[in-house]
Amino acid sequence: METSTAAAGLNDRSLGWLRFMWDKATTEDDWSDQGEPHVWWDRYSEPPMCAFPRFDLAEMAYVLPMMLEATPAWREGYTRILDELARRYMTFWGAVDWNTLIGPDPNVDRYPPEWLAMAPESLRGRYALPGWTGNGVEPWGLQPDPIGSDGNLFYRGWLNLLLGIRRYVSDEPREDIPFEVSGYQNRSFSWTHRRMARFISDQLAARPQGTHCENTKIWLFCLSAAGLGLRLHDVLLGTTVNEPFLRWVSFAQKHYMGRDRKGRLDWVAFYYDPIEESLMTFPGRLGAYGALCLLHYLYPQDEQLGIDLYECAVRQLGWNNPDVPVIQWADDPQMLSTAMWMAREIGDDTTWNRLREICESRLQPRFFGEDDSRFAYWCGFPDPWPRGQINATLMMIECAEPGAWSRVFNKPMTGLSGEPTVHGVDYPLFGIRRTHHDRRRGALEIDTFAATPSQRGRPTSFTVGNLPTSEAIRVRVDGRPYESWRRTAVGSVEIDLPVDTHRIDVAYAPPHHLTPSGSGSDRKARP
Structure with a gap:
């Protein structure tokens, strides 16, 4: 089941993906309101809700702390990439939806039919779909600051996670150094990593139902990512900002999830709109995707809930049943790779082998670029560059041993500066x-x-x-x-x-030197 080991170092696919990440991060482009991100920054995948380039920035960071297990003495390359990701995230294009999608959606009655499945049936044709951020709608009105706002949790939640990853990888204490984010009409707002984490935590404490992302939707997906960023903040800095999120998880299990008579998780909401008092769930087998999308974020924080979500999803999709063919009920490589990652984490060999075969045969893994020194999955898209959001999760199964992602948030390799x-x-x-x-x-x-x-x-x-x-x-x-x-x-x-x-x-020790037993530990990857 292993695809790479820290003992052997990073495999060739990981090194190829790292090289392409370096290309993307260090090639200058203009993320101001007068410019446009390079075409290789993924603002095409997962429409309508994730077709913004900041999702590529945030998710591209995930493999870097995992790669650190194989190269704990070398971190400068990873840190440079993370600095370039964070710098872009704080620009106009980082918050382009909050800065430009103002007020009610004027095209609310003209969505393509396939998008309407993402709205509660009773509201279709008069309800803004995921992706329309709606800065300015009631009950909060226009709020220029993309961090210090009632909605827009997904912006600050993933930024907090990104800065937490940067803090871990670099081991540089920058949580109290101010940074500027670009808001509505290019207004600039000053924050620190520590203050932003506290703001997210306090807002969660004040809203047991959850904080809004697009006004006025509460997303389990965005809240789970925000909670993971708070978890990393606590682990690295000794704070307790994640406690309100853990209380929200208990709330979510009672109100946004359901179990069958056997106690098995049976359904998971996609989002909840407290203004409309409407819970959005996908029908039938498609409901499994609402569970899958939470795994990367919830499993490191609540192992049993993560397993319950995974088992709910693969059971409904039939992916763990060797007697039926693997059918992708939604054409979404990210969900396939998320299930494959989780199968490897918990040792589900049957599902892993079935999904890995699909991945290798249909998602077009290949080396490319000068000397074939870059690697990515092309997934059938005709683009000149591989899709960043999709590869960000696919590469999590290539770049480290099982458990590496969870160890970042539960057993981080602290003390490497010594x-x-x-x-x-x-x-x-x-x-x-x-x-x-x-x-x-x-x-x-x-x-x-x-x-x-x-x-x-x-x-x-x-x-x-x-x-x-x-x-x-x-x-x-x-x-x-x-x-x-x-x-x-x-x-x-x-x-x-x-x-x-x-x-x-x-x-550095004299020949035949042996450190007395118990005086030190091996700093390669944890078992």
């Missing part, structure tokens, strides 16, 4: 596939590769820092003693070598 680090890597010329700090032996192992294969053999250098003070530093490359290195500071060495696949061993 471990040896690798920095100054000339990525994407040169790349890091794996690092492993063997504390017992007193050495850092580093596996490298040519991230730009056409430049293989070109000279490069990088630094290994934060080594314990020692005169006994020894470097081996590919199993042999290596001399092309120098000390640059106390506990820091710079290594010169050609761009290529290498196994590098930087030992």
Whole structure:
């Protein structure tokens, strides 16, 4: 069932996706109201509700803390990508729906028929569908700040999660540093990560039903993502901002979900509109998708509820039944990949194998770009670039061992700032596939590769820092003693070598040194 292991390092598919993420993040484009995001930022998937480029920004971040398990000593490349994602998120285009979809929807009676399935039947033709944010509608009126508003939870909820991931990956305490977000008519609003998390938490505490996303809908999907961001804030900073969300989960199970006579979860609402007093659920087997979309966000916070949601979905869809063919009742690769991810998490081999075969045969996994050094799933779309939102979840099954996503929120690798680090890597010329700090032996192992294969053999250098003070530093490359290195500071060495696949061993303890039992732990991925 495994697709990658931290012991082996990042697999080739993960490295190819990382390279494309780097391309997207570091290629300049204009997200102001005078510009437009590059075409490769996904604002095409999941219409009408998710066809905005910020969903690509938020979801693209998910694999980075998972990848960190394989390369805990190298984080600078991931941090650079996260900085570029967050920078774009705070722009006009990051909140384009809140800034432009003002008041009642003028096209409320002209939706295509396939979109009408996303509205309660009794309201169709006179009710704004998901995707119409409705800044300015009653009962709150126009609110220029996309964070400090009554609605728009999905904007600040995913931003809080994104900043939490950045905090974890970088280990840099920036939660009290102000940042500016662009609101209605280009007004600028100042927030901090800590203050935003507290605002989300206080708003949840004041609204037991849940906070609104589009005015006036309460989405289980958006609330679950917001709660996960609060969970990460608590784990990293020792706060308790997630407690109101956990109370909401109990409320949601009573009012937005239902169980059959056997106690099994039987249905899950898509959203609730407290103004219309209307609960939106999908009919028949389509209702399973309302459960699937919550898994990434709820399973790390409530394992049993996550399992209940998953079992409800695959039972209704028949995906866990080897006697019936796999039918995708909605053409949505994200839901397929979410079920596949969860099957791997809980060891459901039957469902995993069935869905993995579909994924490999129909979703067009392939390497592309210069030297075929990028990787993505193309999913049958004719676009010149792979869809970011869809690949963000698909790549969660490629980039780490089972359990990696949940460990970010429950057993994070804190304290890495006290471990040896690798920095100054000339990525994407040169790349890091794996690092492993063997504390017992007193050495850092580093596996490298040519991230730009056409430049293989070109000279490069990088630094290994934060080594314990020692005169006994020894470097081996590919199993042999290596001399092309120098000390640059106390506990820091710079290594010169050609761009290529290498196994590098930087030992800082005297030969035959063994750390006494119990004095340290291995810093590769957790079992």
